[in-house]
Amino acid sequence: xxxxxxxxxxxxxxxxxxxxxxxxxxxxxxxxxxxxxxxxxxxxxxxxxxxxxxxxxxxxxxxxxxxxxxxxxxxxxxxxxxxxxxxxxxxxxxxxxxxxxxxxxxxxxxxxxxxxxxxxxxxxxxxxxxxxxxxxxxxxxxxxxxxxxxxxxxxxxxxxxxxxxxxxxxxxxxxxxxxxxxxxxxxxxxxxxxxxxxxxxxxxxxxxxxxxxxxxxxxxxxxxxxxxxxxxxxxxxxxxxxxxxxxxxxxxxxxxxxxxxxxxxxxxxxxxxxxxxxxxxxxxxxxxxxxxxxxxxxxxxxxxxxxxxxxxxxxxxxxxxxxxxxxxxxxxxxxxxxxxxxxxxxxxxxxxxxxxxxxxxxxxxxxxxxxxxxxxxxxxxxxxxxxxxxxxxxxxxxxxxxxxxxxxxxxxxxxxxxxxxxxxxxxxxxxxxxxxxxxxxxxxxxxxxxxxxxxx
Amino acid sequence: xxxxxxxxxxxxxxxxxxxxxxxxxxxxxxxxxxxxxxxxxxxxxxxxxxxxxxxxxxxxxxxxxxxxxxxxxxxxxxxxxxxxxxxxxxxxxxxxxxxxxxxxxxxxxxxxxxxxxxxxxxxxxxxxxxxxxxxxxxxxxxxxxxxxxxxxxxxxx
Numbered sequence: 237x238x239x240x241x242x243x244x245x246x247x248x249x250x251x252x253x254x255x256x257x258x259x260x261x262x263x264x265x266x267x268x269x270x271x272x273x274x275x276x277x278x279x280x281x282x283x284x285x286x287x288x289x290x291x292x293x294x295x296x297x298x299x300x301x302x303x304x305x306x307x308x309x310x311x312x313x314x315x316x317x318x319x320x321x322x323x324x325x326x327x328x329x330x331x332x333x334x335x336x337x338x339x340x341x342x343x344x345x346x347x348x349x350x351x352x353x354x355x356x357x358x359x360x361x362x363x364x365x366x367x368x369x370x371x372x373x374x375x376x377x378x379x380x381x382x383x384x385x386x387x388x389x390x391x392x393x394x395x396x397x398x399x400x401x402x403x404x405x406x407x408x409x410x411x412x413x414x415x416x417x418x419x420x421x422x423x424x425x426x427x428x429x430x431x432x433x434x435x436x437x438x439x440x441x442x443x444x445x446x447x448x449x450x451x452x453x454x455x456x457x458x459x460x461x462x463x464x465x466x467x468x469x470x471x472x473x474x475x476x477x478x479x480x481x482x483x484x485x486x487x488x489x490x491x492x493x494x495x496x497x498x499x500x501x502x503x504x505x506x507x508x509x510x511x512x513x514x515x516x517x518x519x520x521x522x523x524x525x526x527x528x529x530x531x532x533x534x535x536x537x538x539x540x541x542x543x544x545x546x547x548x549x550x551x552x553x554x555x556x557x558x559x560x561x562x563x564x565x566x567x568x569x570x571x572x573x574x575x576x577x578x579x580x581x582x583x584x585x586x587x588x589x590x591x592x593x594x595x596x597x598x599x600x601x602x603x604x605x606x607x608x609x610x611x612x613x614x615x616x617x618x619x620x621x622x623x624x625x626x627x628x629x630x631x632x633x634x635x636x637x638x639x640x641x642x643x644x645x646x647x648x649x650x651x652x653x654x655x656x657x658x659x660x661x662x663x664x665x666x667x668x669x670x671x672x673x674x675x676x677x678x679x680x681x682x683x684x685x686x687x688x689x690x691x692x
Numbered sequence: 693x694x695x696x697x698x699x700x701x702x703x704x705x706x707x708x709x710x711x712x713x714x715x716x717x718x719x720x721x722x723x724x725x726x727x728x729x730x731x732x733x734x735x736x737x738x739x740x741x742x743x744x745x746x747x748x749x750x751x752x753x754x755x756x757x758x759x760x761x762x763x764x765x766x767x768x769x770x771x772x773x774x775x776x777x778x779x780x781x782x783x784x785x786x787x788x789x790x791x792x793x794x795x796x797x798x799x800x801x802x803x804x805x806x807x808x809x810x811x812x813x814x815x816x817x818x819x820x821x822x823x824x825x826x827x828x829x830x831x832x833x834x835x836x837x838x839x840x841x842x843x844x845x846x847x848x849x
Contacts, residue, residue: 269778271838272838272839287778287837288778288837288838288839289777289778289837289838290776290777290778290838291838296777297838300777300810301811302810302811302812302813303777303778303779303810303811305811306777306778306779306780306810306811307778310778310780310835332811
């Protein structure tokens, strides 16, 4: 029984479809906002109502808080789900919802500020005795960044305090590059997030990206749904994710799960959250990176191994209901893999390839889930991201989950746009992946240089 | 009652009347308006057709002749100013003030015609060219969507 009755879905693409599905399962009505480019989208066909809020440009549609709130008002919605990306981590949207009497499906503005600001989240982690990657607090000047580099040592990473996605990020190998990199990264962060503050962290050569999925309800119950491994990335964009993270040292596994629950608990947080950690393969230790105060693209792998529907839990939590499971009832079973299929050309440095999808046929089965908004005849426009589908498979163990993912990728039929499916098929077939011998730059540094895209 | 925002736009009675009134005052020979699944076609050549579901008959004032539905629609001559955003449609600068324009008024390019309000942000709709206002296509205070036709103007010359 949900405390909300009509949800405004403030997103597009596969995640809009995913949220509509959870609303259907919870018996909640849906209103979808679309830009002029998305009037014919799959989500628009599935929603109970559709409101066109602006032109294709995201800044005048999906990124415009005023228009999204106006649409929610005009259609009598009592809740708003922001999905991921777009406005999902903007405290201003959470705040505007509070002011408008609309339930935001996610944390309140204060908890979002506390978790979304990386520097603040790190201070909190440090105060809770949680290991934080060797790094600095916010650096505000060239002198500060040089002092931080002195302490941390090179190579290091400059990262934006106000956001992620690789923007405002620079790797510095040589002392003479430090000042130039600081200026460039700060300007980029200012432009992308309206916040030019940076911090510095040690650059780990063989790093794994491991994250913990958390759910927290209004009564203060905080549970984790285990961990995920998102090590297979290219330029900080995740490509393949899995749950659980394989072969974590026992101490590291227990500590990060515990750290994530304590962090979210300390924030007075409500909803779904992810705590990201960097695991240093060479040193055998880990450090807290950041909190993502929203649903994540890769949430389905946790759903497949726990059997818990994270989006439905989000709706329940927002409606004031307690979590549907108690901590001791969460059980992990088997292994799950998610492959992001993007409309990009791996042969041309992953250039986005917008176009009309002439053929779309994706295999779906008991162990294969496909989250997508594609259908034959739908056009991938150049206005938004290039994600076509997430192919998620499960198996009794990692090996069988990977084998099923490869089978599914071989059977995916797409015509009209180039995709990354063949590339991912080859990544998953590589012996290093089977053996778990990868790190966050493995795709760029080791796989791609020897990859023959033609498959010959 | 204000039509709920988000339902497919349709040719309802007030809109049909507004369009017919605009046509009456115009010097156009024919007019075809298509909104969603509804199509209104009006002609001065003794042909009149209102193709509206489900009340096609009652809405047609004088259905003398029915054209085949595959007839090529005659484009609406003149200009239609569309809503720049989702929001509320206001015909006056403030409540109680006289409307910016009435049908029949002559306007210059860039004259304000109406306002679409998005969360207290006032978007001014301006005339794209000098001309005569033929019709106001939404009620004052109506909830409108992006791209919705709001004001029809017959340009000078």
